[in-house]
Amino acid sequence: MEFRQLVTFRKVAGLLSFTRAAEELNYAQSSVTSQIRALETSLGVELFDRLGGRIRLTPAGEKLVRHAERILESVEAARADVTGGPAATLVVGTMESITSYRMPPLLEFLHHRHPGLRLALRPSLCAETRQALRQGTYDVGFLMERETEHPGLETVVLTEEPLVLVGAPGHALAGERTLTLDELRAVPVLATEAGCAYRDLFEEQLGGEFLEFGTIEAIKRSVGSGLGIALLPEVTVAEELARGDMVVLPWRPSFTVHTQLAWRSGRLLPAEVRLFVDEAVRLMRAAG
Template sequence: MELTYLKTFREVAKWGSYTRAAETLGYAQSSITTQIQRLEESYGATLLERYGRRMKLTMAGEALLQYANEIHRLHEESKEVVAKQSKGTLTIGTIETLAAFYLPQHLQAFQRDYPDVNVVIQPGNEPYIIESVKEGDLDVGIILDPPFKDPELHSSILREETLVIITSPEHKFSGRSEIHVEDLERESLILTEDGCTYRAMLLKVLKANQVNFKLSYEFGNLEAIKQCVSYGLGIALVPRIAVAEEIRKGQIMAMPFVHPEFKFYTQLIYANKKWKSKALLGLLELISRSNYQND
């Protein structure tokens, strides 16, 4: 309320008249008088004195006017910044694959539209991302999962991701058009870290179909997995976007893993109660539009 009183005070100081201030602000003159009186009560000082037909600032009023002008300037600046959301930080939680092979093109476009917004990418597995979005530690999460639902979260599917079995060019699978779960019998597997959703799904499917396999290595790093596969140390299940360059160069062979339960989608999540800043709305629109255009 005092911000309104300071605005009224500035107008009275500008015009030297309660009447002119009332006309400018659209108030009754009695309202202007009341606001100035309450402001004087708040500061415990007389701010304006009448000289003839004009109101003039006292020494206390002169001192307050400097602060009122600065408060007004900061208030206008804050409205502009909040309206544009042109500054601040946006936190995105995602898995390594999407951080490296999905997000960069979208972040480039986002930076062009919001150059003063600092984007922090927080890597983690899906359980961590989901919980952090719920707790408000992350503004949004981008996950790779079967269709995800949670009553506390808004989720939207951005696109389907193909999961492939990758092998060295010399492996017996090389040249196959697709791989089924029974094909993995007695194969040496290189797995991603615990907490990875497609790792968990693969192990579930292998167990359900009683497929025996050898666990050769576990890595939390996709580059390490790709290197080991290229050296013939085992085969691995990964999203195709993570190995597109290696496939193009002939360093790795990739075959779709075909199973009815293996429907994985890149999905964007945020808390239902999350206040969406202009920057966040811009990011959501940019990602959705880009994926629609790429379909």
């Protein structure tokens, strides 16, 4: 059993794909296949069931995943201790609202204080992030959801994320003192794609159809031009509100969401992951 084989095995086990594992490890697929075969031969067991074009872990493979995690995490901890700091690539699941509006102070701090720590940011919806964390594809992930406890994950709440309903200053609803759901249903509502937690909660409360946009920036431009209204995290529209390009409409959702940082439960966090978690908590909680 070789260290390289364990690294490859953990990647294949997390992705359940030889092809994707080869791409992420920058190996030829034949190299990944041969390493897994050699590992199975050395152990005398099959680690994966091959089911046509799909694979899944055997009971022996599921046991080895747990051992491989502990071995590789111990190696990373030893490397960090000997070299005096983390020197690894951390795969982080995130979303546009957090990457653009919550993470810049954290990224700047890590860049200057810990230049050996490389980050690979993976944009994904919360459900995708949770699944990738459980599979080991992501090291840590940001969530923005109503629930703060997730099966198989450990989470830390960074901040409650205020949501505001915004429109252009000249929008027909901007001058109202209060708004009802019926009044909101009568105008175009702009939203991110389905799967975004606060969008899904808003749709559940409001009903009707939304005009979907790929990015928050596209939504903000469209709201500013008077195309419709949108429910967005307040942090994403703070500058527009301060400039008067948008106004907050007099309606509040009946739900709240929290920005959270999550990782797979039961995992012994390597030095670089613990560093990222600690600094994210410190900087993002201070920013509110």
